[in-house]
Amino acid sequence: MGFSNRYGGLRNFLFAKGMDLLMSISKPTKKWSKQDIDKMLALLPIIEAEGFQAASWPKREPVEVNGELIQHVPYPEYHSVIDQFQKFCYETSCFIEPYEVLPEDPAGTEPGTSTFNVLKNASDMSHATVDQIRRYFILCNRAERFCDGAIEGAIENGLIPAALCQLRRLRESM
Incomplete structure (x- = not known):
């Protein structure tokens, strides 16, 4: 039995027992x-x-x-607020499948890692939808897993703050 079958079996067991998995590629996005x-x-x-430091790099x-x-x-x-950011991405309804193309994505966007290139700068963020922003946050967390300091970089280059500002504008009209 392969890994996916074992994992699927575990997932089916948990659902049968009434336990919900927080994130899953096969789980519909809320x-x-x-x-x-x-x-x-x-x-x-x-x-x-002013003076916020997302992370320190101790020797x-x-x-x-x-x-x-x-x-x-x-x-x-990381600063404790970054720990909260990461927790909110995975333990709330923020989670969205990060590698799927959204209807509002530019033409030619392919499923997979190319979704990370949809929001590359503050100008892109100013036109982002709620789902694009939440996907960006999940992708930032995925990037951190494979590149220590990725979230710090996204804060320092202004992308996470720009995404949060756009999210605030969108939230005001909900």
Whole structure:
């Protein structure tokens, strides 16, 4: 039995027991609730505050194991608001399948990693829809998994703040 069958079996077991998985490629996407959008927007004033530092990169000292020095690969220690951001992306109705093309995406957008290129700058963010923004947030979290500091970079280059500002504008008209 392959991994997908075992995973599918586990998923079916959990659903049969009335347990809901928070995220799954096969789970239909729910609408992002106003309450969950408001939770995310509550982070914006902290992120926009003067002097906000999303992460620090402490020096990691080598550790001796069995007479050999082991060097740590650097990784960021995130501000608690970034931890909340990541939690909100996966533990609220924010989650959306990140690699699917949305109806409002530009023509020629292909399913897969090309969805990350839909919102590349602040100008793109100013025209983004709610679903494009939530997908961008999920993609930022996926990027962090494979590239330490990706979320810090998206804050420093202004994309996450721009996405949150656009989300605030969209929320006002809901």
